[in-house]
Amino acid sequence: MRILLFFYLPISRGDVIHLKIIQIVCTFVHFIQLLSCESRKMANYTEDQMAEFQEAFHLFDNRGDGKIHVSQIGDALRALGQNPTESDVKKYTHQHKPDERVSFEVFLPIYQQISKTRSADTADDFIEGLRHFDKDGNGYISSAELRHLLTTLGEKLTDDEVEQLLQGQEDSQGNVNYEEFVRMVMSG
Numbered sequence: 522m523r524i525l526l527f528f529y530l531p532i533s534r535g536d537v538i539h540l541k542i543i544q545i546v547c548t549f550v551h552f553i554q555l556l557s558c559e560s561r562k563m564a565n566y567t568e569d570q571m572a573e574f575q576e577a578f579h580l581f582d583n584r585g586d587g588k589i590h591v592s593q594i595g596d597a598l599r600a601l602g603q604n605p606t607e608s609d610v611k612k613y614t615h616q617h618k619p620d621e622r623v624s625f626e627v628f629l630p631i632y633q634q635i636s637k638t639r640s641a642d643t644a645d646d647f648i649e650g651l652r653h654f655d656k657d658g659n660g661y662i663s664s665a666e667l668r669h670l671l672t673t674l675g676e677k678l679t680d681d682e683v684e685q686l687l688q689g690q691e692d693s694q695g696n697v698n699y700e701e702f703v704r705m706v707m708s709g
Contacts, residue, residue, distance in 0.1 A: 545650030574632065577601050578625050588622035597628065598635055605635045644707050651699040661696035 566574070577600040581589040589597060595610040613631045617623060654662045654670070664687055671678045671686070678686075686706065690697045 542650050542653045545646060574601060574629065575625055578628055584622075586622070588624050589628070591617045591619060591621050591623060594623070594628065594631060598632060601632065603632070603635050609635060609638075644703050647703045647707075648700050651703065655699065660698055660700060661692070662699050664691045664695050664697050667697050667699070667702070 578589060578597055579587075580600065581593045581597050583589075591614050594614055595605055595607065598605050598610070613634055617627075651662060651667075654666055656662075668680075668683050668687070671683045672680065686702075687697065690702050690705070692698070
């Protein structure tokens with residue numbers, strides 16, 4: 522369950538833009554983290570994947586009847602590495618009554634749809650977020666700055682994960698073409 526806290530702070534328009542940039546970069550970092558996990562293809566799940574899905578599903582089955590409460594679907598999806606918004610969850614569960622319990626057979630197609638559409642953020646959104654770190658406006662950011670972003674924001678990557686991602690991406694001055702980097706990461 523996500524808990525959102527709102528604070529009133531007097532902030533300028535520049536601060537709001539900076540916060541939006543940080544949000545986009547955090548989303549990008551999370552997207553990279555998801556890509557480094559298991560394959561999430563629609564069809565032909567392996568037996569191990571199905572066992573993992575069922576195991577996560579049954580963690581939320583508090584009655585032992587093979588069903589979970591509709592309100593727990595989002596939590597079960599998150600336990601499987603997805604990151605749906607509440608709006609996403611409602612989109613796929615609106616036909617169920619609020620007090621209804623659903624079986625794994627009902628849950629799995631919801632998981633498939635969420636995993637299929639998980640990248641609502643486009644490459645252009647991520648590129649735009651990284652563009653704000655492009656001080657010269659030349660399409661490059663320093664690899665040191667990109668390393669810092671990837672290891673400190675959102676779901677932090679390890680140094681080894683960052684090294685794998687940046688392998689072959691740096692130019693001779695230690696800069697990374699962030700558009701090519703984003704497209705490489707998003708292509709899997």
